[in-house]
Amino acid sequence: MHFLKFKIFEKFAGMIRHGLSTRNGGVSGGEDGKEYLASLNLGQFEEDSKENLEENYKRFCEEVGVDSGRLVRANQVHKDDILILKGEVDRGNYGLNKPQGDHDGFITNVNGLALSVRFADCQGVLFFDPVRRVIAAVHAGWRGNAKNIIGKCVRKMVEEFGCSAGDIFVGISQSLGPCHAEFSEPEKELPDWMQKYVGGADGRHVDLWQCSFDQLVAEGVPAENIEIMRRCTVCENDIFFSSRAGKGKMGVMAGVICLK
Numbered sequence: 001m002h003f004l005k006f007k008i009f010e011k012f013a014g015m016i017r018h019g020l021s022t023r024n025g026g027v028s029g030g031e032d033g034k035e036y037l038a039s040l041n042l043g044q045f046e047e048d049s050k051e052n053l054e055e056n057y058k059r060f061c062e063e064v065g066v067d068s069g070r071l072v073r074a075n076q077v078h079k080d081d082i083l084i085l086k087g088e089v090d091r092g093n094y095g096l097n098k099p100q101g102d103h104d105g106f107i108t109n110v111n112g113l114a115l116s117v118r119f120a121d122c123q124g125v126l127f128f129d130p131v132r133r134v135i136a137a138v139h140a141g142w143r144g145n146a147k148n149i150i151g152k153c154v155r156k157m158v159e160e161f162g163c164s165a166g167d168i169f170v171g172i173s174q175s176l177g178p179c180h181a182e183f184s185e186p187e188k189e190l191p192d193w194m195q196k197y198v199g200g201a202d203g204r205h206v207d208l209w210q211c212s213f214d215q216l217v218a219e220g221v222p223a224e225n226i227e228i229m230r231r232c233t234v235c236e237n238d239i240f241f242s243s244r245a246g247k248g249k250m251g252v253m254a255g256v257i258c259l260k
Contacts, residue, residue, distance in 0.1 A: 006171030008227040019064035041251030066114035105138035124173035124255030165220030177232030178207040
């Protein structure tokens with residue numbers, strides 16, 4: 001299996017495990033005309049069989065080195081709700097078949113909980129504060145950017161866990177690059193403050209990578225603590241799932257982070 005890691009987290013290998021899946025290394029997509037799911041689909045049950053998803057998650061989690069039975073996932077709804085998990089938690093209440101409601105992010109200081117977010121063209125954003133030993137994972141599409149879920153996550157880490165923004169390290173996954181983040185009418189679809197990220201020859205492309213970077217810096221995260229993978233899911237559709245490249249038919253990737 002081929003999965004990705006952030007270089008910025010390498011020096012913390014003794015404290016955390018993390019990884020980002022690609023579309024390769026799974027068992028999906030061999031039946032019923034669903035070749036677009038091939039092969040490591042980590043999406044929802046309505047698109048793929050329960051058996052395929054369980055095997056795919058098992059393979060991915062084993063490769064990253066986290067317990068699939070302690071996977072924390074949610075019904076992502078493109079909003080800015082972030083679930084806080086701290087103190088004594090019900091360790092039997094997690095796993096692939098036990099989504100945690102409608103959330104697009106998680107924060108925890110509990111060892112062994114594997115926070116996961118799913119994405120195709122959206123951003124999977126992983127956070128780590130090595131001083132307070134706090135991790136977070138956020139799903140951020142353009143709607144999440146518009147609600148500033150990434151900045152909100154930093155504020156929640158500070159408020160709920162006593163983190164300092166200057167101690168937080170952040171990795172932003174493969175996602176739509178400014179080359180393919182095209183909007184029909186960005187002046188109407190995006191809030192006024194996001195218009196500065198609109199560009200391209202046709203004035204309809206949006207640099208969501210820069211937007212996320214600026215949101216983190218605005219909350220006090222040092223620029224040198226931020227890594228953007230800068231790999232476009234459309235440009236590399238042979239490696240990554242992409243809704244835009246697949247015209248709505250695609251599998252889903254995942255990012256996961258866990259305190260050892």
